[in-house]
Amino acid sequence: MSSHNTAKIEVDKSQFAERNVSHHFVDADQEFDSCKMGMWLFLLTEILLFGGLFVAYVVFRTWHPETWEAGAEHLDWKMGAVNTGILIASSVTMALAIRQAQLNDKKGTVMLLLATVLLASGFLVVKYFEYTHKFHLGIFPGGDNYMFPGKHLSNEFIYFSIYYMMTGLHVLHVLFGMAGIIWVTLRAAKGEFYSAYYTPVEMVGLYWHLVDLIWIFLFPLLYLTK
Amino acid sequence: MSEAGTNYINHEKGIMSWLTTVDHKRIGLMYLWSAVAALAAGGFFALMIRFQLMSPENDLISKQTYNQAFTLHGVIMVFLFIIPSIPAALGNFVLPIQVGAKDVAFPRMNLASYYIYVVGSIMALAAIALPYFIEGWKPLDAGWTFYAPYSKQTAGPVILMTMAAFVLGFSSIFTGLNFIVTIHKLRVKGMGWYKMPLMLWALYATSILQVLATPVIGITLLLLAMERVLDIGIFDPAKGGDPVLFQHFFWFYSHPAVYIMILPGMGVISELISTFCKKVIFGYNAIANSSIAIAVISFFVWGHHMFLSQQTTFSSMVFSFLTFGVAIPSAIKIFNWVATLYRGSIDLKTPMCYALSFLFLFTIGGLTGLYLGTLSTDIILHDTYFVVAHFHYVMFGGTVIAFFGGLHFWWPKMYGVMYNEFWGRLACGIIFIGFNMTFFSQFFLGSTGMPRRYHSYAGDAHVAETWKSMSGLSTMGAVILGCGIAIMFINLLISLKTGKKAPRNPWGATTLEWETQSPPVHENFEEEPKFTREPYSY
Amino acid sequence: MLNNTLAMLPELLPPEASTFAKDTDSTFMFITWVCIFFFVLIVGLMTYFVVKYKRKSEDEVTPNISHNLFLEIIWSVVPIILVLFMFYWGYVAYAKMMDPVAVLGEDGGEHIDLYVNGKQWSWDITYPGGFTINSKDSLKMKNEEEFTWSPKELISEGKENNITSYMTVPVNVPVRLSMTSNDVIHSFAVPAFRIKKDVILNRNAIIWFKATKPGLYIYTCNEMCGIDHGHMIGYLRVVEQDEYDKFMKALDVPLPPEKQWAAGKKLYLNSCSACHSLDGSPRVGPSWKGLYGKKGHKMVDGSTVDVDDDYIRESILNPNAKKAEGFGAAVMPIQKLNEKQLSYLMQFIKSPDKDPNTKPENK
Amino acid sequence: MSAHDHHNPSTHHPHVMPLSMYFGVGFGLIILTVLTVWTAKFMPETIEHYTKMKITPTIAIIIAMFIASIKAALVCLFFMHLKYDKPLNRLTFISGLFFLSLFFIFTLADTLTRDTNPTPAVHSYMPEEFKTITGKPPTPYWVPAWVGYDDHGHKIGSHDGHGHDHGDHTGHDHDHGDHAGHDHGDHEGHDHGPKDKK
Structure with missing residues (x-):
């Protein structure tokens, strides 16, 4: 599979630190492929980790559809939609950052990575407002803590248990993803990534897209239940 | 490449060279x-259980201690011993050499996996020890299955232990991930x-299995911990949750987990039988x-x-039907191994003795699984000693014997020394006899209805004698x-001091690890390995 | 010869004491013979090969037998057929056990409905009439008596109350157990009947069985449920119909006087405490503190009554006939109590603070 | 590539995509998000207005999941480069979905057939513990696609006149007792809210 504009890019040695392949790999392709496959396997574990929560979601939703509808009333779908947009935008900037790394554009890579971090923090800010609003209403995770004073169904807290578990775990992943992005940003700023070696950017990118992927499902499942 | 006489053990010296190694x-x-x-610790708890159950109304240890003993026996043996035993210990050692690589695909991740294992073990140890030091904590007694809602209600340090298992899961995932990529990408040229x-x-x-199943136990244990911390009500029937859902979650991992435990054992046995019959393995593709x-x-x-x-x-019907599906490939393996023996040149060295006792014990373990997969007979046997016996025949008689x-x-390859054959075989024989005494008697306990996890037992008039005599036999075994296991390890350890130097290929085996020196050099092969002959071509 | 050898082995299965035992046991024995066959085949061949083909010299050459399609097909297909049989028989028997209404007939015949309630760490079995037998009693009783214990002797000796320590079912009558748990998961198992099922809080489980053989059998909890899990066992009797009738009659004998007040308190805690306090504070209904003996108790309609036995009796059996002032809006459900329970409860209402039997001068 | 240039990293050549692809996919994702919101929030009313057809939650969730799957596929194929990647990585990803689906299928095979569990026998001597078991164990509630819901989230046709006003976040009225009963009213979890007797 040959592609349009590969191999013609000259590496500016003053800008980039050339990297050697790890001792136990035969060549750079083998290293890249191994890392990528490893990353995909890791993403599989993430999918199955969230899978458990999705199963719990489906089970309880099929048992208590009315609880789900009542619970979703308390969520602000507009905030969810904004967050979806933010994550999609961050996915685009992340994908572009990888592209710029492939094209030896150090500055572009760093800027795009920073933009991704910024968007991710935007996501967290919106999430913060959502959570505090719910706490304000008395909607805390867990059966004993749930003290929403308005009318509700007796088992409505289960909806919020699952809501908090899903979004909480997702927020944790956002945080891990941000840490990863900041790490590759620093390395990119040192000029460690260029057309022949951008594996960490690609790996962190894959992880970040997974975070987006999961939100793509969480949004309609949690916010658009009516 | 390297000087004569250097190997991976003396290649670098000092404790730090071990703690920071990526080899x-x-x-x-x-x-x-x-x-x-971990085996020693788990064994200690096992003996505690057995001594307690020696006679019916025994009160050697308190109920609380007994419940703790079987819980910790399970947790330690499953998460700390069996799951890492063959893949992470033996597998780590031989897998990269067998594929002809210098190391696994991600050596640093491999080390991280070990340290995660250590952290998980320390957490587990803390969960064992802390209840004796902290006021208000009770020993852990939920059983290794952590069934909700009891695990939510008990006063033991369930959260600490589930988090330990959660952390250990990562160690397991990292090892599995590393192996998959290594096998896919780092095989030596020519090895299809x-x-x-x-x-x-x-x-x-x-x-x-490790990569796909372990995350699910992760989320299960996380939810269980949340259930205790926040009372989220997903598994707790008092809150409208469903404890059966917990069991689905738990067994989605833990059933594949028993194959995480037994499959590597089967791999070892395939190697052993072929090597010590000096004969091509029968039905390679089938196995x-x-x-x-x-x-x-x-x-x-x-x-x-x-x-x-x-x-x-x-x-239940669907699951029972599918369960028999797993019996067939296991049966096929057994038949193939027996067929390999036919017209072989069978050399009863210690590893072969273990392989033969594996065949004997695993056959019993596998066959008794049929009772448990069949719906109606499972009703009698579920949660009785029959299950305990079956599980140990598969896990101990299978995995641990294979281990x-x-x-x-691989001892000669690891340390470059030969152990004493006589003591090795003797230990194998003692283990074989002791094992059968311990666990075959438990089939009778179980089929007559003695439930597991009982601190003491009376039995009704019909079976009281059976329960008493069989339990006593089991404890003796x-x-x-x-003793057998102790002899085995002492023999191995003594060989480190006094053992003859091992040649490259003491058994006449065909796989790549026997083509390098014993013990291997730092990056496994003195020169680039070549895949010259297929495995099992004698 | 074979029978003698088998007789020396420990018992393989508990006695067959229910209609399910035959189906289950025949499947069990089928699997056992399959297992023995394959075990002997595999281990026999293994031993034979090891003896026959033991290495004689280091440079032996072995034949290159890589596979044999015919053999491999045989040893795949034969086990498949065998396990299909196991699956089928297992499923048929299991389905019958899990929902045997079709066999035993829900309305087609007589059956006894019992309620089994698992709690940490004993079983409560509730009989028609609301009598509850606790598994701990049978445990105590069995430890005191010899294994040759005979219910007939006990009755003739006038120890009726001992009979009521055991869960008792008649022979050849279908019994339906509705089972639940008070706390964690338990598992109700009667090995001799070949029945077992987990019980879960807020969830009902049903087991049907028909006992076929009189005797004394053990029942156990099979799911780890806490510190005393190992003591959550009990004994049940299977008896002929006439003895069962005697058992039911023995249940009906009033409690000894010293236990009546406690039984009343238990009823209160189960059924009344949600609406009636004992400390004087009003809940949905009036408090019972100082209620008994009160003169001129005001009613909603302005009339007054004296709180005596008759009034309390009426208030329990027909609660909304006369409503106390201040509680007009409350509707008390009609209580289904039998005469004995009523008298226990009334003893409690008369003296909610302490058991009058312990201090006779209070009477 | 020979095995000799061990330390020459430039043997790896990236596969660079055109910018238009990234922006195109990003734009597509935003459009699909808007579409999801519209189908969930506004489409039912629109359709009902013109055709008098009720869009049930089941239909709605199927549509939403369908759109979400398209979005996920876009992210996987283009952003995560699966479309241009080695078949092995695609297989890896698909195998993950396969095993996840096993998890779903077999768990739901149990939870959705729970109504075959029998109710307790009803007799006057039924102990207290059984009275709290209301009807069935967690009833599988497989909402048929043709069953509609009214504004209060109740199944259409179940007229028990017990309207819940979920929008009223501060409502402290007579229903407060319902809330207080929530702590021990666990069994109500198995019941359908509107049918609560309180």
Whole structure:
């Protein structure tokens, strides 16, 4: 599979630190492929980790559809939609950052990575407002803590248990993803990534897209239940 | 490349060179001795249980201590010993050499996996020890299955222990991930998939399970911890949750997990039987494919742990049907191994003795699984000593015996010394006898209805004698078994001091690890390995 | 010869004491013979090969037998057929056990409905009439008596109350157990009947069985449920119909006087405490503190009554006939109590603070 | 590539995509998000207005999941480069979905057939513990696609006149007792809210 504009890019040695392949790999392709496959396997574990929560979601939703509808009333779908947009935008900037790394554009890579971090923090800010609003209403995770004073169904807290578990775990992943992005940003700023070696950017990118992927499902499942 | 006489053990010196090593062989050894330590701890709790159950109304240890003993026996043996024993210890050591690579694909991740294992072990130890030091804490007594809602209600340090298991899960995932990528990407030139040693097939199948199943136990334990912290009500029937759902979650991992435990054992046995018969393995493709088949089918069958747990009859039926699907590939493997013996040149060295006792014990373990997969007979046997006996025949008689066999098989490669054959074989014989005494008697206990996890037992008039005599026999066997294992390890350890120097290929085996020196050099091969002959070509 | 050898082995299965036992046991024995066959085949061949082909010299050459399609097909297909049989028989028997209404007939015949309630760490079995037998009693009783214990002797000796320590079912009558748990998961198992099922809080489980053989059998909890899990066992009797009738009659004998007040308190805690306090504070209904003996108790309609036995009796059996002032809006459900329970409860209402039997001068 | 240039990293050549692809996919994702919101929030009213057809939650969730799957596929194929990647990585991803689906199928095979569990026998001597078991164990509630819901989230046709006003976040009226009963009213979890007797 040959592609349009590969191999013609000259590496500016003053800008980039050339990297050697790890001792136990035969060549750079083998290293890249191994890392990528490893990353995909890791993403599989993430999918199955969230899978458990999705199963719990489906089970309880099929048992208590009315609880789900009542619970979703308390969520602000507009905030969810904004967050979806933010994550999609961050996915685009992340994908572009990888592209710029492939094209030896150090500055572009760093800027795009920073933009991704910024968007991710935007996501967290919106999430913060959502959570505090719910706490304000008395909607805390867990059966004993749930003290929403308005009318509700007796088992409505289960909806919020699952809501908090899903979004909480997702927020944790956002945080891990941000840490990863900041790490590759620093390395990119040192000029460690260029057309022949951008594996960490690609790996962190894959992880970040997974975070987006999961939100793509969480949004309609949690916010658009009516 | 390297001077004569250097190897991976003396290549670098000092404790730090071990703690910071990324050499898969050294990591394998560190895993090995950690797992052996776990075996000792788990064995200690096992003996505690057995002495308590020696006679019916015994009060050697309190109920609380007894419940703690069986919980910790389970947790330690499953999470700290069996799961890392063959893949992370032996597998780590031989897998990269067998594929002809210098190391696993991600050496640093491999080390991280070991340290995560250590952290998980420390957490588990803390969960064991802290209740004795902290006011208000009770020993852990939920059983290794942590069934909700009891695990939510008990005063033991359930959160600490589930988090330990959660952390250990990551260690397991990292090992599996590493192995899959290593087998896929780092095989030496010329080694096609169906030219790999069967050990690699087994480890590959195991790794698939580790990567796919372990995250689910992760989320299960996380939810259980949340259930205790926040009372989220997903598993707690008092809150409208469903404890049966917990069991689905739990067994989605834990059923494949028993194949994580047994598959590598099967891989070891394939190597042993072929080597010590000096004969091509019978039905290579069948054995290789059945490993993968077992790995995949094991995901379909978890519900057979739940036939009586108010799972619906419909899904019990489905699960029972599929469960028999896993029996077939296991049976095929056994038949192939026996067929390999036919017209072989059978050399009864210690590893082969273990392989033969594996065949004997695993056959019993596998066949008694049929009772438990069949719906109506499972009603009698579910949650009785029959299950305990079956499980130990598969896990101990299968995995641990294979682990011991593999340990003897690769010992010369690991340390470059030969152990004493006489004591090795004697220990194998003692273990075999002790094991059968311990666990065969438990089949009778179980079929007559003695429930598991009972601190004392009376039995009704019809079976009281059976229960008493069989339990006593079982305890006697456990002592013999413990002695056998002690002899085995002492023999191995003595060989480190006094053993003859091992040649490159003491057994006349055909796989790549025997073409390098014993012990291997730092990056495994003195010169680039070449795949010149297929495995099992004698 | 074979039978003698088998007789030396420990018992393989508990006695067959229910209609399910035959189906289950025949499947069990089928599997056992399959297992023995394959075990002997595999281990026999293994031993034979090991003896026959033991290595004689280091440079032996072995034949290159890589596979044999015919053999491999045989040893795949034969086990498949065998396990299909196991599955089928297992499923048929299991389905019958899990929902045997079709066999035993829900309305087609007589059956006894019992309620089994698992709690940490004993079983409560509730009989028609609301009598509850606790598994701990049978445990105590069995430890005191010899294994040759005979219910007939006990009755003739006038120890009726001992009979009521055991869960008792008649022979050849279908019994339906509705089972639930008070706390964690338990598992109700009667090995001799070949029945077992987990019980879960807020969830009902049903087991049907028909006992076929009189005797004394053990029942156990099979799911780890806490510190005393190992003591959550009990004994049940299977008796002929006439003895069962005697058992039911023995249940009906009033409690000894010293236990009546406690029984009343238990009823209060189960059924009344949600609405009636004992400390004087009003809940949905009036408090019972100082209620008994009160003169001129005001009613909603302005009339007054004296709180005596008759009034309390009426208030329990027909609660909304006369409503106390201040509680007009409350509707008390009609209580289904039998005469004995009523008298126990009334004893409690008369003296909610302490058991009058312990201090006779209070009477 | 020979095995000799061990330390020459430039043997790896990236596969660079055109910018238009990234922006195109990003734009597509935003459009699909808007579409999801519209189908969930506004489409039912629109359709009902013109055709008098009720869009049930089941239909709505199927549509939403369908759109979400398209979005996920876009992210996987283009952003995560699966479309241009090695078949092995695609297989890896698909195998993950396969095993996840096993998890779903077999768990739901149990939870959705739970109504075959029988109710307790009803007699006057039924102990207290059984009275709290209301009807069935968690009833599988497989909402048929043709069953509609009214504004209060109740199944259309179940007229028990017990309207819940979920929008009223501060409502402290007579229903407060319902809330207080929530702590021990666990069994109500198995009941359908509107049918609560309180």
